[in-house]
Amino acid sequence: MRIRSQLLIVGLSTLALPWAGCQYARELETTLRGSQEQALRASAVTVADALSAEPQRVFRDTSDGAKFDPARGDIYVFPLSRQPLLDGYRDDWSVPQEPLELPQDGGLKTLLQAGATERYLFLYAEVEDAHFEPEPGDVHLSTARFDRDELLVQRPDGSLGSYFFATDAPGLIEGQSFAVADDGSLQAALEPRLQAYWLQTKGGYHLEIRIPLSMVGSRLWLRPLDGLKNPPKWELPAIEHLQGGRLFFASEGLDELLATFVRDGTRATVVDSNGLKFGSAGAFESAAETQQARALSHTWFRSLLDVDDAALPMRAASPDRIEGPEVDAALGGEVGATWLRAGRDRSPLLSVAAPIVVDGVTRGALILEQSGDQLLSLRDHALNRLFYLTGLATAIAVAFVFGFASWIGVRIGRLQAAADAAIGPDGRIGLKMPEADRTDELGSLARSFEGLLARLNEHTQYLRTLGGKLAHELRTPLTIVRSSLDNLESEGLREDQRVFVQRARDGSQRLASILSALGAAARVEESIKQSERVNLDLRELLISAVGGYRSAFPQVRFELQTPQDACFLRGAPDLIVQMLDKLVDNAVDFCPAHGAILIALVRESGDYRLSVGNDGPPIPDALLPRLFESLFEQRPSPGDKPHFGLGLYIVRLIAEFHGGRALAGNRADGDGALFTLVLPSI
Amino acid sequence: MKKQIAIVEDEPALRDNYAAALARHGYLIKTYANRNSAMQAFRLRLPDLAIIDISLEDEAEGGFELCRDLRALSAELPIVFLTARDSELDAVSGLRLGADDFLTKDVSLPHLAARVAALFRRIDALRATGTASEILRRGALTIDVERMQTTWQAAAVVLSLTEFWIVHALARNPGHVKNRQQLMDAASVVLDDETITSHIKRVRRKFQAVDAGFDAIQTVYGMGYRWVE
Numbered sequence: 005m006r007i008r009s010q011l012l013i014v015g016l017s018t019l020a021l022p023w024a025g026c027q028y029a030r031e032l033e034t035t036l037r038g039s040q041e042q043a044l045r046a047s048a049v050t051v052a053d054a055l056s057a058e059p060q061r062v063f064r065d066t067s068d069g070a071k072f073d074p075a076r077g078d079i080y081v082f083p084l085s086r087q088p089l090l091d092g093y094r095d096d097w098s099v100p101q102e103p104l105e106l107p108q109d110g111g112l113k114t115l116l117q118a119g120a121t122e123r124y125l126f127l128y129a130e131v132e133d134a135h136f137e138p139e140p141g142d143v144h145l146s147t148a149r150f151d152r153d154e155l156l157v158q159r160p161d162g163s164l165g166s167y168f169f170a171t172d173a174p175g176l177i178e179g180q181s182f183a184v185a186d187d188g189s190l191q192a193a194l195e196p197r198l199q200a201y202w203l204q205t206k207g208g209y210h211l212e213i214r215i216p217l218s219m220v221g222s223r224l225w226l227r228p229l230d231g232l233k234n235p236p237k238w239e240l241p242a243i244e245h246l247q248g249g250r251l252f253f254a255s256e257g258l259d260e261l262l263a264t265f266v267r268d269g270t271r272a273t274v275v276d277s278n279g280l281k282f283g284s285a286g287a288f289e290s291a292a293e294t295q296q297a298r299a300l301s302h303t304w305f306r307s308l309l310d311v312d313d314a315a316l317p318m319r320a321a322s323p324d325r326i327e328g329p330e331v332d333a334a335l336g337g338e339v340g341a342t343w344l345r346a347g348r349d350r351s352p353l354l355s356v357a358a359p360i361v362v363d364g365v366t367r368g369a370l371i372l373e374q375s376g377d378q379l380l381s382l383r384d385h386a387l388n389r390l391f392y393l394t395g396l397a398t399a400i401a402v403a404f405v406f407g408f409a410s411w412i413g414v415r416i417g418r419l420q421a422a423a424d425a426a427i428g429p430d431g432r433i434g435l436k437m438p439e440a441d442r443t444d445e446l447g448s449l450a451r452s453f454e455g456l457l458a459r460l461n462e463h464t465q466y467l468r469t470l471g472g473k474l475a476h477e478l479r480t481p482l483t484i485v486r487s488s489l490d491n492l493e494s495e496g497l498r499e500d501q502r503v504f505v506q507r508a509r510d511g512s513q514r515l516a517s518i519l520s521a522l523g524a525a526a527r528v529e530e531s532i533k534q535s536e537r538v539n540l541d542l543r544e545l546l547i548s549a550v551g552g553y554r555s556a557f558p559q560v561r562f563e564l565q566t567p568q569d570a571c572f573l574r575g576a577p578d579l580i581v582q583m584l585d586k587l588v589d590n591a592v593d594f595c596p597a598h599g600a601i602l603i604a605l606v607r608e609s610g611d612y613r614l615s616v617g618n619d620g621p622p623i624p625d626a627l628l629p630r631l632f633e634s635l636f637e638q639r640p641s642p643g644d645k646p647h648f649g650l651g652l653y654i655v656r657l658i659a660e661f662h663g664g665r666a667l668a669g670n671r672a673d674g675d676g677a678l679f680t681l682v683l684p685s686i
Numbered sequence: 687m688k689k690q691i692a693i694v695e696d697e698p699a700l701r702d703n704y705a706a707a708l709a710r711h712g713y714l715i716k717t718y719a720n721r722n723s724a725m726q727a728f729r730l731r732l733p734d735l736a737i738i739d740i741s742l743e744d745e746a747e748g749g750f751e752l753c754r755d756l757r758a759l760s761a762e763l764p765i766v767f768l769t770a771r772d773s774e775l776d777a778v779s780g781l782r783l784g785a786d787d788f789l790t791k792d793v794s795l796p797h798l799a800a801r802v803a804a805l806f807r808r809i810d811a812l813r814a815t816g817t818a819s820e821i822l823r824r825g826a827l828t829i830d831v832e833r834m835q836t837t838w839q840a841a842a843v844v845l846s847l848t849e850f851w852i853v854h855a856l857a858r859n860p861g862h863v864k865n866r867q868q869l870m871d872a873a874s875v876v877l878d879d880e881t882i883t884s885h886i887k888r889v890r891r892k893f894q895a896v897d898a899g900f901d902a903i904q905t906v907y908g909m910g911y912r913w914v915e
Contacts, residue, residue, distance in 0.1 A: 479770040480697055483791035487703035490795035494710055516792065531884065545907050552908020578883050581907045 007416070008409040015405030022394040029390065033383045037354070037376070041341050044270075044356040044372050049339060051265045051272060052358035052370040059362040062274060062282065064222060064255045072278035077107050077225065077248030080280055080324050083259070084119040084126065090176060092203025092210040094128045101323045103130060107248070110236065111227040112208075120253055125220050127213040129153070129228065136204060137231025139170040145182070145190040145238065151231040153211055155179070155198075158223040158243065165219065166240055167195055169211060174204040179213070182238060190238055217256070225249040252276065258283035269374060274360070276368040277335055279325045288346075288353065288375035319346040319353065326371055330357040334369035337361070343376065352376030415439055415446050419453070426457055433461040468634040471648060472526025475519040482519065486512050525634060525650045525657070528582070532661050535576040539686065542571040542580070542612060546605060549581055553588050560595045560618075565604040571612060572686045575662045583658040584616075586651040587679050591618035593639075594677060611664070612685055617678040622670040631668045632656040652679075659683065688714040689806060692733035694724045694752060695768070696743045700791070704737065704768075707795040708802065721748045725755055732760055735805060740769040750783055757784045764805040768793075787847040789875065797874045804847060808834045824857045825915045827902070841896045848873045849889050852882075856903060856913040865910035886911055 055062050072078050088096045094103075094117060103115035106129070115130040131153070139150045152170035159165050171177045179198025185191045197219060203210040211228075225246065229235055258274060266272040266286035273284040320327055333340030334357035341356040357371045418438045426434050435457050440450040489509050497505060543566045550564045573580075591601045599619035606613050623631070630636050637649030652666070659666040664683035671678045691713045695701040698719070705715040716733060718724035720743045728736075736756060742748030753765055764786045786805060789798065811833040822829040826839045834850050836843045845853060855872035856864055864872075866882045886903060893900040904912050 476770060479791060480700065483770065484697070484699045484703065486792075487700060487707070487795055491703055491706050491710075494707060494795070534884070548906055549908035552906065556908070577905065577907070578887075585908070 006413065008406065008413050011405050011409035011412075012402065015402040016398075018398045018401045021398060022391060025390040025394055026387070029383055029387045032386065036382065037343070040354060040374065040376075041356065044354060044374055045339055045341055045358075047265075047270075048356040048358035048370055048372045051262075051372070052360050054265065055261075055274065055370055056360050056362055058261075059360075059367065061255055061261055062258055062360065063276065063362075063367060064251075064253060070250055072250075072252055072276075072280055073248065074104055075107060078250045078252065079106075079116065079118045079224065081125065081251055081253035082117070082119040082324065083254065083281075083283065084121050087121050087124070088119070088126060088212075090199055090201040090212050090214055092201045092212050094212070097126070097128070099323060103128060106226065108227065112230055114226070114228050116226060118251065118253075120217065122256060123217055125215045125217055125224075125251075127211075127215070127224075127226065129211045129213070129226060130205075130208065131211065131228045132208045133228070133230060134207060135232060136209065138172040141172070143192055145192055146235070149231050149234060151209075152229050152235075154227045154229060155213070156225040156227075156241075156246075156249070157215070157219060158221040158249075159219060160221045162221065162243075164240060164243055166238075167198055168192075169198070169200050169202070169213065171202045174202045174209065176201050182240075220251070222251055223249045224251055252278070252280050252282075254282035259285050262286075266372075271373045273326060273371045273373070274368055275326055275331060275335075275371065277366060279327055279331055279335065279369075281323075281325055282368065288373055316352060317342075317344045319344045319355070328355060328357075330355050331369055331371060333357065334359045334371070335366055337366050346373075412446070419446065419450055422450075423453060426453075427460075433457055433464060435461060464634075469526065471522035471524075471635070471650065475523030475526070478515075478519055482512055482515055486516075521650070522648055524648075525654055528579075528654045528657055532576075532579065532657060535579055535661070537574050537576055539572055539574055540577050540580075542573045542605060542614070542683075543567065544570065545577055545580065546584075546603065546614075549584055550603060557588075557592050559597050560592055561598065561600045563600055563602045565602070565606075567605065567607055571605060571607065573612065573662075573683060574686055575683070579658045579661065583655050583681070584614075586655050587616040587681075590651055590679070591616050591620075591677070594618055594620040596620060607685065610685055612683045613680055614683060615678055615680040617671050617676055619676045621676075622674055623668065623677050628668050632666055655679075655681075688712060689734040690714045690716060691802065692716045692718065692724065692728070692736045694718045694721070694736065694742065694749070695739040696720060696741070697739075703795070704798070708799060711799050711803070713802070719743065721745060721752045724752060728756060728759060732763060735764045735766070735802060737766045737768050737802075740767060753783045753785055762809070764809060766801065766805070768798075785846070789848075790881075793875060800874060801847060804834070807832075808847075822854070822857060824860055824913065825902075826897070827857055829854055829857060838893050838896050838900065843892050843896055845889065845892060848875055849885060849892070852885055853889055856911060860913045860915050863906045863910045863912045868910070 070078075072080065074080075082097070082099045082101075084097055084099075086096075088094070097117070097119055099117065099119060101117070103117035106114045106116040108114060113132040117128045119126045119128070133151060137150045139152070140148055143150075150170055152168045155167045155169065157165045157167070166182045167179045168182065169177060169179050177200050179195045179200060180192040181195045183191045183193050197216055198213065200211055200213040203212075223246070225248075254274065262272045262274065262283055262285035268286070269288060271284060271286040271288050274282045276282055317328075328342055328344065330340030330342040337359050339356065339358045341354065344353055344355060345351065346353040352375075353373055354376055355371060355373045357369045359366045360368045360370055415438075422434070422437050426437075428434065435454060437450040437453045437457070439446050440454055441447065442450070486509070489505055489512070492505055493502075546564060546566055550562050554562050588601065588603075595601055595618040601616065601618045604613075604615050604617075627638060632652050632655070633649070634653040635649045636653075637647050639647055652668070656666045659681050662683050664681060667680045667682065669678050669680070670676070691708055693701055693704050693708075693715060695704065695717070696719050701717045701719070705717050709715050716727065718727065738749045738752055738756075740747060740749035742752070745751070749767060749769070753767070756763060756765060765784065767785050767788045768791060769788075770791050787801060789801065793801070812835075820831040822831060828837045828840075829850075830836075831854070834845075834847065836845050836850060836853060851873040852869050855869055869882055886905075890900065890903055893902070902913055902915070904914050906912060
């Protein structure tokens with residue numbers, strides 16, 4: 005993997021930053037929830053205490069802490085937000101609950117629902133009655149058989165009032181009260197304060213009744229009687245014998261009272277000891293906040309880090325009561341708090357309940373509810389900024405790391421390219437490395453490279469001059485040997501001794517030729533320094549030289565191709581001939597007997613290309629780039645002709661002296677070697 | 687009276703070998719290992735011929751200095767440089783200082799002796815004025831073989847012994863190509879091809895100093911050289 009990619013991955017580790025931010029935001033949210041809970045608890049206790057001090061403003065019936073039991077005829081009175089029309093339908097009550105069955109003692113099956121506005125109590129009854137028996141014109145209450153609904157009300161003063169509703173035709177009717185005449189017979193008297201609407205339906209009738217609250221105490225009983233049967237004997241019962249019929253509803257003005265306590269974003273609800281709602285004020289969230297929360301709830305990161313709201317319990321949507329662990333705790337005398345979800349969007353909700361204690365008895369509870377969405381929006385706002393900031397930071401960091409990595413990569417690449425190219429195709433060693441003037445590790449690496457190259461160069465130089473030095477140093481002892489042999493011979497030798505002296509002389513002669521070959525490059529370098537350049541005709545020089553080669557090497561065939569006209573060149577003819585000699589020597593060595601050596605000169609865009617090609621084995625590709633190096637020799641030395649790999653090095657020296665270059669290769673047909681000299685023309 | 691030859695050479699074995707060989711030819715040999723001892727002796731008495739190594743002990747070019755000092759003492763004294771360093775620079779410097787010949791240590795002892803004899807013969811011929819001499823004439827070139835003197839267009843061209851024999855070998859058969867080996871044989875020296883080349887170059891330069899239009903010595907590339915009239 006490239007360094008750039010590696011560092012890019014390293015750079016991506018800054019993504020841990022937003023992650024850490026999320027964790028922090030979660031903790032923040034937990035803390036905020038805790039403090040919200042604390043604050044709401046404190047408010048709940050305060051409000052509950054305030055309500056406890058004025059129980060008469062909370063509970064309609066201050067003494068009775070009775071248990072709500074619909075099976076015995078207890079009735080919960082829904083608060084109605086506006087006065088309904090008396091029309092026999094409860095559509096306009098806006099109570100999201102069906103009427104409940106009212107337990108009957110000998111009456112018709114009845115479903116009942118009660119509601120109250122500020123001044124009136126409303127009753128809505130659905131009665132099953134297969135046959136409508138209208139009220140006759142002249143009523144004899146004890147014996148007449150007609151459909152009627154008897155209503156028994158405990159008045160505010162505690163006395164009982166007995167009324168009934170009947171009609172000869174469905175529609176708006178008034179209630180009638182029972183009265184006992186002087187003769188002891190039962191009479192009916194119109195009671196205009198009781199209004200009702202009788203609506204005949206399939207299988208029965210609806211009765212929607214309106215009673216002024218001033219007529220109603222805390223209990224009420226309704227008994228629809230079937231007109232097909234004989235009416236039971238009427239009598240006003242003693243209140244002690246009556247069961248159920250309790251009305252559960254709040255004191256007048258409780259909502260207004262609560263409204264003075266609640267702040268925006270909080271809903272306060274009072275329940276009685278049964279958990280029935282008595283009154284409420286406020287709303288958990290303002291419309292604007294809801295809007296904002298909605299908008300934020302769709303931000304992308306919300307899905308990433310939703311605090312586990314989903315696990316929260318759902319608040320049961322019940323129109324007449326509030327249930328939950330916190331309510332149970334409060335009714336048990338403790339302050340309780342719960343996080344839950346509510347509404348259609350299942351948004352989180354904090355609910356705190358505090359007991360309302362009257363004379364040491366827990367009569368009910370105050371429940372304060374607040375939306376958790378406020379917190380969420382707070383958190384989301386913080387997270388939003390956090391995300392953008394850390395995202396920006398990450399992007400900058402990654403960009404920096406990427407840029408830095410690219411820069412490092414480029415530098416290393418430069419260093420690598422320089423290292424690759426340090427030893428040129430001609431064997432020369434470049435001593436300069438890029439980056440060497442930097443102070444960092446790459447700089448010191450480059451300097452190490454330079455040191456290494458300098459050492460290599462010294463070594464190469466040493467090798468290059470070694471031949472010359474050796475030749476020079478060995479010459480004196482060789483001369484001593486040869487002059488001693490000369491002297492020995494002059495002293496006069498026996499014939500048998502002469503043989504050994506001759507062998508010693510042959511050996512020293514060979515040694516001398518080896519030394520001469522070894523020193524050849526040094527001598528050429530020396531003569532290059534002395535050379536003067538003249539204008540010369542390369543074509544003429546070639547024609548003359550090839551003539552010489554033909555007589556010198558009769559075993560091979562020389563072919564010469566030149567342009568027709570003179571080819572002028574500025575150079576040292578002796579050196580050029582010497583260079584040609586080396587190439588021809590080389591070619592003759594590799595050329596089989598009766599093979600051909602082709603020497604060709606062509607003009608090519610300001611240069612002369614002088615090539616010497618011979619029949620014979622091609623040069624292995626691996627050797628090509630090293631052929632012109634000093635002391636590079638792959639041939640075994642045949643016979644007494646030593647090879648030190650200096651011939652082609654000398655060719656290169658002379659070609660470079662003329663501002664040209666020497667190239668080694670193979671013939672296009674692959675059947676021989678081809679050396680080419682590129683020399684600039686005048 | 688025996689001719690006296692001074693050998694200045696710091697390598698004792700070589701020095702003694704040269705001395706033994708030349709003594710065998712009837713010369714009186716004095717040997718010196720360094721410049722100072724040689725110069726002290728030369729101030730007392732000049733030898734008849736001096737053979738000097740270029741590098742002497744710790745003086746890399748002590749031989750050149752010695753040559754200059756010696757030439758200051760005597761203009762005619764034949765001086766031969768003998769060295770392992772056959773590079774061109776050494777040769778040019780040595781001959782400019784007025785050396786009569788320049789030999790590498792590759793030269794065999796019989797060749798060295800012949801060289802010494804030739805130099806003495808030249809001195810003698812120069813002193814014996816008026817004697818009949820073998821004169822070789824080739825156009826503007828006149829070679830006095832006996833005195834080893836060369837003139838071009840009547841002007842003297844001072845050549846070293848090696849150069850003289852090279853010119854002589856070329857001019858004797860004008861138009862004939864002499865290859866390098868033939869020239870070496872003629873000059874009785876063992877030289878590298880490059881050294882022959884530089885000798886030829888120097889010979890041309892010496893003639894050109896007299897006549898700028900000189901081009902009688904032609905290079906036949908790949909073969910050798912020839913004299914053209």
